[in-house]
Amino acid sequence: MKTLVSAALALAALAVHSPAQAEDLEFLLYNDSSDDLVEFNVSPASSDDWEANLLAGGYLAPGYEIGVDIADGLTTCVYDIRGIFADGSEAEDYSLNLCDLGEYTFSD
Template sequence: MKKLPLLGAIALLIAAQTPAYADDLEFMLANESSADLVEFNISSASSDDWEENLLEGGYLAPGYESGVLIADGLSTCIYDLRGVFADGSEVEDFNLNLCDLGGYTFTD
């Protein structure tokens, strides 16, 4: 799996608005689909809304991965994820325990 340095900014985008807490959560995001991941949203499972697009102005190409840091100050591991791809497809996955998973992979 290749790492895409540009998307190291994902961690900065999530962490930029909040101070670091002991409950910060890190996981790997991988794109094993056949299309570029052009939008990525993550929200606490208790939220009814998606947070901003963490790939704004960028993308995660097939075969690449990037580290993600969630520094939202919450003491939860349960999150919802949403990915939108360049081919127009969309994936939503709910109530994921990212502490147990340690990562998430988008596939076809």
């Protein structure tokens, strides 16, 4: 799989900060677009700000996927997501129930 190790490390770093009582969310992120995904943000739907780029220093090439673990210590399932691509385009989706979703696909 052509995902970068740095992206996996960034996602794993979130797991270190979660309290034991909170449930981690796991889902697959697919890039079915025609360009590299260079930034990926996940924030609780109740937040007005985007959290850090989970692909910092990495990217997700078209046709590939990566496992995402959200271990932010929250018990919510409802998140907003944003993807930014190498060509500068953005895609945003709001109020997703990631507990039920299991996967998310960016496409053209």
